[in-house]
Amino acid sequence: MTVQVLICDDSALARKQMARTLPKDWDIELNYATNGAEGLDAIRAGKGEVVFLDLNMPVMDGYEVLQTVQQQDLPALIIVVSGDIQLRAHQKVKALGALDFIQKPVSADAISHILQEYGILELAQTSTETQSPMIEVDLRDACQEIANVAMGRAADLLARLLDVFVLLPIPNVNVLEVSELTMTLKATEANPQISALCQGFIGAGIAGEALLLFHDASFQDMAKLMGLANPDDANTEIEVMIDTGNVLIGAFLNGISEQLDMKFSQAHPVVLGRHCTVNDLIHDNAEKWQRTLAMEINYRIEDHDIHCDLLLLFTEDSLPTLNYKLGYLLD
Known part of the structure; x- marks a missing residue:
């Protein structure tokens, strides 16, 4: 009997990656959804007997899908596939009824193992090869998924170091002119005062800067979580910025380098401004931010007044190498 499989x-x-990793001899009909609301519609229509579910999505996220399926007792076996690899994310999805959790990027062995472990492959005939439809992927989408996986690596490291749960957004990725970058930076201004840290990075044909915008209201909470004395001290604030930058920027770049199979070298972090406005920050640094590929991540820590924005700004000269590196994913 053909199994209705949904990739959400x-x-x-x-x-595309998920479809490629499914067992080739599994007799299924593949269905797709681009957000949780579409996914629930597909499940209710009988197109999601087995569901591979992402967590961070627009309209309705994966947690909300799991909660609805559990509350309404919808007929779906759900396996979460996510870049958010925090232990508490695993615990949350299992509590909401997910069969299991697979971290991105997925592998055929991991998928096959879980399907066999839960006896799902036994529900299908094995005489025909699955034919998956063509899925078009552009550079921006590929970069956003790369950023999504790297974001999860960075959040997991921060969560384990501080014993917290990091709330993750959908990464925002765009090729921006300097005027558009200015607008993006201004959009991150949740309060009048921020402090900023910058760290350059370079690889084979790829270079850029990582910019960490730290909302000043976050300093005291962050210092306490780090176990630092004198949270109001100016030196403590700089230490908080540098330590947070080392974790988030380092882990994020490592996540990208693993996926692109390349290494990055990082410069020493530089404090760009303390207790300044976004306008001041832009005015002082706009000359070096020209046309760029920008990856924007807004990190928040659950139950704490901690909010920081990480922007990775790749130079325009990096775009050809990024295109080449991502080529095998785009084909």
Whole structure:
């Protein structure tokens, strides 16, 4: 009997990767959804007997899908596939009824193992090869999925170091002119005062800067979580910025380098401004931020007044190498 399989993910690249890793001799009909609301509609229509579910999606996220399926007792076996690899994310999805959790990027062995472990492959005939439809993936979508996986690596490290749960957004990725970058930076201004840290990075054909915008209201909470004395001290604030930057920027770049199979060298972090406005920050640094590929991540820590924005700004000269590196994913 043909099994109705649903891949629910807002990333075209993630849907394509997931479809490629399914067992070739599994007799299924593949269905797709780009957000949780579409996913629930597909499940209710009988198109999601087995569901591979992302967590961070627009309209309705994966947690909300799991909660609805559990509350309404919908007929779906759900396996979460996500870049958010925090232990508490695993615990949350299992509590909401997910069969299991697979971290991105997925592998055929991991998928096959879980399907066999839960006896799902036994529900299908093995005489025909699955034919998956063509999925078009552009550079922006591919970069967003790369950023999504790297974001999860960075959040997991921060969560384990501080014993917290990091709330993750959908990464925002765009090729921006300097005027558009200015607008993006201004959009991150949740309060009048921020402090900023910058760290350059370079690899083979790829270079850029990582910019960490730290909302000043976050300093005291962050210092306490780090176990630092004198949270109001100016030196403590700089230490908080540098330590947070080392964790988030380092882990994020490592996540990207693993996926692109390349290494990055990082410069020493530089404090760009303390207790300044976004306008001041832009005015002082706009000359070096020209046309760029920008990855924007807004990190928040659950139950704490901690909010920081991480922007990775790749130089325009990096775009050809990024295109080449991502080529095998785009084909």
